[in-house]
Amino acid sequence: MTQTILEMKDIKKSFNQVQVLHGVDLTLNKGEIHALLGENGAGKSTLMNILGGVHQPESGVITLDGKEIKIDNPRISQENGVSFIHQELNVVTDLTVYENMFLGSELRNKWGMIDVKEMCRQTSEVLSKLGVDLDPKKIVRDLDTSYKQMIEIAKALLRDSKIIIMDEPTTSLTDNEVDRLFELMRSLKQSGVSIIYISHKLKEIQAVCDRYTVLRDGHLVGNGDIKDVDLAGIAQLMVGKSVSTEAFYHEKSSGEPVLTVKNLTSEGLFKGIHFSVAKGEVVGFTGLAGDGRTELFESIFGFRKKYSGVIEVNGTPIKINHPIKAVKAGIGFVPKNRKENAIIKDLSVIENMSLSSIKNFEKNGLIHSKREQEKFQQYKDQLNIKVHDPNVKIDTLSGGNQQKVVIAKWLEADGDIIIFDNPTQGIDVGAKNEIYQHIMNLAEQGKGIIILSSEAPEILRVCERINIMFQGEITGRFSREELTEEIIMEYATGSKREAKNIG
Ligand SMILES: Nc1ncnc2c1ncn2[C@@H]1O[C@H](COP(=O)(O)OP(=O)(O)OP(=O)(O)O)[C@@H](O)[C@H]1O
Ligand SMILES: [Mg+2]
Structure with a gap:
């Protein structure tokens, strides 16, 4: 029998006289994973900030466990069993992992002293549930973004929660980490915890969620069971019209190389990289975590200095040891992790x-x-x-x-060359298409475009040539006509590599 744990009814909210929630309802059952969906700016985070006590609604009723409650501040929300994993990472980079985990609620021993040992023990325990092997005493600053995201998630798991709000928890996670998180979410659900899950990755929604609520411009436009809808249907509900999933093409320009890279190597990061990008071409680089593509292009852009090999821009070899040099040479770089x-x-x-x-x-x-x-x-x-x-x-x-x-x-x-690293992070399905169209226009103007992405569908829709990387090497080079998601997987996991691709 389904049991309602949370009901938000007719919630209204404005910021500076602009109304962003126009009387929204959300019902959450015990032990379900509920997708909260909508375009960018639809009001998802705002609605969750109201449940989390971060913002106050102008009107509306919240009923938790059958009792009407007023959530004046985050503490009240927490005391009522609600945990919140925020969309933007909130870790304090100068503190250690365990200090972040227990920030504001430090554990003390029976003499009233801060109990570092116990905090470290609990930190390790919850991280290991997520499959993360991390020293609790490490300073957070130098950690990879995916670890920072895992710390945010672990923090919410530390408490005994009835409801966990996850606002785009997977934007910086690798596929493996996402799988771990989903396993954990399913086991939480078995033990009766309810999860509100926000994501623009609709495949994730299908994989892990039971029911959904869709907002559009601050209005409730639909809710129901996930099994009754397909991805196209969800996208249409979000955007208000059907959303194309076709590939993008553009007029080819001259075809002379704008960027040529020969035998680029950086100890422990990537090795023997060669490729070239022509004017008006859109070239993709994809792979799994640890494939080295971000480090490769950070080197080409001058963020990393220690590498050997040759970089030619418009046929002239140049030594790039600082981003300013790269910009002067006509290279632009849109980094990941906004x-x-x-x-x-x-x-x-x-x-x-x-x-x-x-x-x-x-x-x-x-x-x-x-x-x-x-x-x-x-x-x-x-x-x-x-x-x-x-x-x-x-x-x-x-x-x-x-x-x-x-x-x-x-x-x-x-600039003649633009590198986009994970450009559509957190962007809704409709706006993604607009961005791809702009990228096509840039190519048509004769710029060489490079797109780094771990999302195979994105790579296949936008790029004409695709390089697949595994452990710092290019293991496969394909035109998009030759490629499928399955083939990308084979080369990205290293189970296949072609002799012609080794340079
Ligand atoms: N603190 C704030 N001050 C002013 N406006 C705000 C504030 N927080 C949110 N808004 C506005 O409220 C609207 C809804 O934002 P919200 O963050 O809830 O969207 P969202 O659905 O979470 O979108 P996304 O998918 O991009 O995260 C936006 O127009 C946003 O600019
Ligand atoms: Mg949001």
Whole structure:
């Protein structure tokens, strides 16, 4: 028999006179995994922030375990058994793993002293449930983003929760880690815990969720059982019209190489890399965790200095040992992990957008704000960026809308080569297509485009040539016509490699 554990009814919320939730309902059953879906800016995180006590609704009723409650602050939410894994990573990088886990609720022994040993023990225990082998005393700063995300997840698991909110928990996780998390979610569900799961990866939704609720522009537009809908149906509910999953093509330009890389090697990261990208070409790099593709392109962009081999831009060999050199040579790089690498929190939306291409907006040393505003308006419309005032700080935008600003800034930058690392992280299905179309336009203008992505469907829809990497080497090179998701898997796991591909 299903038992309702949570009911949110007719929830309304505005920020600065702009209404973002227009009377939304959500019902959660005991022991279910419930998908909360919607486009970027639809109001998913806001609704969860209300349940988590971070924001107060203007009106509406929340009933938890049959009792109406008012959640004035996060503590009340926690005391009522709700744990919250936030969309943006909140780890304190100067603290250790265990200090992060117990921040604000340090354990003490019977003499009232901080009990480091016990905190470390519990940290290891919960991390090992997630399949993570990590020293609890390590400082968080130097850890990989996927570990930081795991720490956020582990933190929520530490408490005995009735409800766990997971707001895009897998954006930085590898496939293996995602599988572990799903296993754990299923076992939590068996023990009666309810999970609200937010993700733009619709395949994940299908794999792990029981029911769904869809929001569009702050309105409830549908709910039901996952088994009764397919992915296309969910996408359509989210966006309000059918969403294409066709591949993207563009007019070919001249075809001379803009970037050629010969025998690039960096001890322990990648080795013997050679490839070239022509004007107007879209080339993909894919693989699993540890394949070295991010490190390879961080080296080509000058973030990493220790490598050997030759990089030629437009036929001329250049030594790139600093990002400024790369930019001067005409290379642009859109890094992954927006919060850590790509946005400046204290600047406004429009300032963040014009950051990399400031010279496009400069006239006599002054920022030419009219042109800046025009460009902003253009991308706001084309990418459907949900923001009412371009002068608000970027961190008041929803996660996906921040990512759109990051992408827009590079669509504006000049340069012959643009490298996009995981460009559609947290972007909804509809806006993804808009971004792919912009990337095609850049290729049509003659730029060489490189896309790094672990999502096979994305690579297959957008890239004409695809390189698959395994443990720092390119193990397969294909045109998209030759390739399927299964073949990508074979080369990405190292179970196949072709002699012609070893260089
Ligand atoms: N603190 C805030 N101040 C002002 N506006 C806000 C604030 N938080 C959210 N908003 C606005 O509320 C709307 C809904 O944002 P929310 O973060 O809930 O979207 P979301 O559905 O989680 O989107 P995404 O998929 O991109 O994460 C957005 O237009 C956003 O700009
Ligand atoms: Mg969100």
